[in-house]
Amino acid sequence: MAILVTGGAGYIGSHMVWTLLDAGEDVVVLDRLSTGFRWAVAPAARFYLGDVADAALLKTIFIENDIEAIIHFAGLAVVPVSVTDPLAYYDNNSGKTRALLSAAVSAGVRHFVFSSTAAVYGPQKTSEPVKEDASLNPENPYGQSKLMTEFMLRDCASAYDFNYVALRYFNVAGADPEGRSGQSTAGATHLIKVACEAALGKRDSVHVYGFDYPTHDGTGVRDYIHVSDLTAAHLKALQHLRRGKGSLVANCGYGTGYSVLDVLNMVTRLHGYSFKIHMAQRRPGDSSSVVADAALARRVLEWEPRCDSLETIVRSALDWELFLMNRNVEDLHGIRRALAAASF
Numbered sequence: 222m223a224i225l226v227t228g229g230a231g232y233i234g235s236h237m238v239w240t241l242l243d244a245g246e247d248v249v250v251l252d253r254l255s256t257g258f259r260w261a262v263a264p265a266a267r268f269y270l271g272d273v274a275d276a277a278l279l280k281t282i283f284i285e286n287d288i289e290a291i292i293h294f295a296g297l298a299v300v301p302v303s304v305t306d307p308l309a310y311y312d313n314n315s316g317k318t319r320a321l322l323s324a325a326v327s328a329g330v331r332h333f334v335f336s337s338t339a340a341v342y343g344p345q346k347t348s349e350p351v352k353e354d355a356s357l358n359p360e361n362p363y364g365q366s367k368l369m370t371e372f373m374l375r376d377c378a379s380a381y382d383f384n385y386v387a388l389r390y391f392n393v394a395g396a397d398p399e400g401r402s403g404q405s406t407a408g409a410t411h412l413i414k415v416a417c418e419a420a421l422g423k424r425d426s427v428h429v430y431g432f433d434y435p436t437h438d439g440t441g442v443r444d445y446i447h448v449s450d451l452t453a454a455h456l457k458a459l460q461h462l463r464r465g466k467g468s469l470v471a472n473c474g475y476g477t478g479y480s481v482l483d484v485l486n487m488v489t490r491l492h493g494y495s496f497k498i499h500m501a502q503r504r505p506g507d508s509s510s511v512v513a514d515a516a517l518a519r520r521v522l523e524w525e526p527r528c529d530s531l532e533t534i535v536r537s538a539l540d541w542e543l544f545l546m547n548r549n550v551e552d553l554h555g556i557r558r559a560l561a562a563a564s565f
């Protein structure tokens with residue numbers, strides 16, 4: 222049986238495809254290539270170009286492949302854009318996921334793993350790491366659009382022969398330690414990617430959005446998680462569902478917060494060159510501090526992170542950025558083919 226990975230040409234999805242293939246799984250990818258890249262999909266995965274809400278295409282995928290589970294990454298993920306264009310987020314992250322769920326339930330697909338987010342929590346009363354039972358009060362339409370999907374999943378699990386794991390990711394960064402994938406998004410907005418691009422001279426400078434937050438140095442604090450640890454958690458989630466252990470909502474983070482300045486200092490220290498920094502106004506929709514309590518995932522999924530240091534994350538992100546700078550896409554195709562021949 223095969224695993225359908227939606228958004229498998231994107232940053233996290235492309236790493237997931239490698240993790241599944243490494244584990245001996247049969248993988249099918251569905252992606253419309255709005256932010257992802259065809260070359261980012263490991264050659265051993267079967268690729269379908271299209272939208273997750275395309276009922277006819279989904280029917281074809283379910284007929285041509287024996288889909289056991291769906292890991293759903295396809296979505297939009299930029300907090301400030303969700304504030305200026307909320308309907309795009311409710312459409313793609315909530316409405317289109319509803320269409321995918323409808324097709325999955327009709328086709329009898331029983332397992333579903335979903336990319337949720339720490340943005341479902343919103344501001345908390347304490348600065349403690351946030352647990353899954355904390356109040357849910359998203360500060361931006363992005364978090365709200367993901368929370369709506371969590372509600373759909375909960376209701377589907379109680380109505381149909383269907384179960385799910387929703388993983389609430391904190392800030393995902395870094396690249397595959399074997400160099401097979403990394404974050405390649407054009408015009409990226411995520412801090413570690415932006416800082417690595419600046420360090421390598423691809424950008425002039427980095428803006429620090431907000432320097433008056435109630436944090437140790439006034440800049441926003443986040444819990445950065447390495448993408449490979451995150452995809453390992455998804456594999457554990459899949460095994461959890463296969464063993465019939467029921468639906469679950471769990472945080473994925475390390476429980477350690479780093480400020481924007483901590484991140485910029487790490488990038489400078491590892492790369493050896495500094496870059497210009499501009500102190501700027503707060504970004505709309507941003508929280509002051511978001512740090513995970515991930516005890517549940519560790520206990521229930523038996524998830525054991527292996528890359529949990531900011532240095533490891535930034536080093537791998539810098540390595541990938543250097544790789545992208547020194548190669549063109551045609552080279553990447555060739556490297557993919559060579560890797561595929563060596564690995565399978």
Ligand SMILES: NC(=O)c1ccc[n+]([C@@H]2O[C@H](COP(=O)([O-])OP(=O)(O)OC[C@H]3O[C@@H](n4cnc5c(N)ncnc54)[C@H](O)[C@@H]3O)[C@@H](O)[C@H]2O)c1
Pocket residue numbers: 227228229230231232233234251252253254255256257258271272273274293294295296297298313317336337338339389390391392393394406
């Ligand atoms: N990056 C993070 O820090 C983070 C944190 C929490 C949650 N997430 C969630 O994880 C998922 C993946 O994020 P990412 O950082 O890899 O983003 P990404 O933009 O790199 O990947 C998303 C992929 O989905 C595809 N896609 C989008 N809408 C689609 C649709 N309607 N049909 C088919 N394909 C579609 C895009 O082409 C892209 O390849 C998203 O759902 C995001 O909300 C990301």
Ligand SMILES: O=c1ccn([C@@H]2O[C@H](COP(=O)(O)OP(=O)(O)O[C@H]3O[C@H](CO)[C@H](O)[C@H](O)[C@H]3O)[C@@H](O)[C@H]2O)c(=O)[nH]1
Pocket residue numbers: 298299300337338339340390391392393410411412413415427428429430431440441442443481504507511
């Ligand atoms: O150029 C930049 C980019 C970001 N930041 C700051 O760096 C921190 C992290 O911002 P990112 O844009 O890297 O990530 P977000 O925290 O906005 O959002 C990410 O993490 C969230 C959970 O915390 C969600 O999961 C979401 O999907 C994902 O994009 C924030 O304080 C932001 O203001 C800057 O100062 N300058």
